[in-house]
Amino acid sequence: xxxxxxxxxxxxxxxxxxxxxxxxxxxxxxxxxxxxxxxxxxxxxxxxxxxxxxxxxxxxxxxxxxxxxxxxxxxxxxxxxxxxxxxxxxxxxxxxxxxxxxxxxxxxxxxxxxxxxxxxxxxxxxxxxxxxxxxxxxxxxxxxxxxxxxxxxxxxxxxxxxxxxxxxxxxxxxxxxxxxxxxxxxxxxxxxxxxxxxxxxxxxxxxxxxxxxxxxxxxxxxxx
Numbered sequence: 652x653x654x655x656x657x658x659x660x661x662x663x664x665x666x667x668x669x670x671x672x673x674x675x676x677x678x679x680x681x682x683x684x685x686x687x688x689x690x691x692x693x694x695x696x697x698x699x700x701x702x703x704x705x706x707x708x709x710x711x712x713x714x715x716x717x718x719x720x721x722x723x724x725x726x727x728x729x730x731x732x733x734x735x736x737x738x739x740x741x742x743x744x745x746x747x748x749x750x751x752x753x754x755x756x757x758x759x760x761x762x763x764x765x766x767x768x769x770x771x772x773x774x775x776x777x778x779x780x781x782x783x784x785x786x787x788x789x790x791x792x793x794x795x796x797x798x799x800x801x802x803x804x805x806x807x808x809x810x811x812x813x814x815x816x817x818x819x820x821x822x823x824x825x826x827x828x829x830x831x832x833x834x835x836x837x838x839x840x841x842x843x844x845x846x847x848x849x850x851x852x853x854x855x856x857x858x859x860x861x862x863x864x865x866x867x868x869x870x871x872x873x874x875x
Contacts, residue, residue, distance in 0.1 A: 696802055696817040696854050697732050704759050705730040712754040719753065725772035726750060729806050731815040733761035736842055738808040740770040764842055766813065773809060781807040784835045788812060791829050798822040805830070810837035817844045819851050827874045839874040 695702055708730040716726050724746065726739040735754055741747040751765045785807045792800035803816040803826045812830045814823075823843045830839045846854075 701732055704733060708735060708757050708759050711757045715753045716750055731804055732817060732844060733759055735760050735763045736813060737765045737767050738806055738813060739767055740772050741767045742771060744769060788830045788833050791833055795829055797825045810835060811840060812836050813840045813842055815842045817846055819848050820845055831874060841872050841874060
């Protein structure tokens with residue numbers, strides 16, 4: 652392996668490590684979030700307060716759901732800029748609705764996208780496959796280099812890929828196309844907050860602590 656390929660490989664590994672920080676943060680808490688985020692070169696378009704708030708929302712919502720339903724349901728709670736995404740399985744429409752009610756009561760939640768399927772909890776094998784699909788989509792984000800991979804969060808459930816982030820329309824379209832053409836992906840669902848190119852440049856170029864403009868629209872929809 653020559654020096655050039657080693658450098659490229661190291662860069663990709665660093666990028667992928669950065670993308671894993673939100674997962675690790677859930678284990679170590681808010682303090683680790685601050686340390687991890689500060690140590691990484693890659694930036695998040697959320698202000699630091701929103702990043703930490705999202706971690707708290709996920710923890711509180713997950714605890715509320717677990718306290719009531721335990722292993723009767725399988726629910727993944729993902730918060731991005733206080734927009735909450737629920738994925739997984741619930742055994743009935745009534746329980747699905749109740750889970751949304753439990754999550755909506757968490758302080759700080761701005762909106763909820765309830766994508767729970769009416770079914771029994773998924774198997775360990777199915778969840779492992781979803782994790783693998785997520786890693787493939789993230790790796791392709793890095794490889795294509797069309798946008799900063801750290802700007803799009805990927806959640807996979809039963810082969811369905813959910814994409815979250817504060818992105819421009821072009822970035823959203825590119826992310827959907829990359830995810831859609833990744834092996835094993837059954838469908839792509841957009842859960843984006845769309846901002847203009849000018850807003851994106853202002854956020855990306857503003858020194859910390861960055862503050863995002865309140866303007867911008869939310870885009871939620873399905874892609875083939």
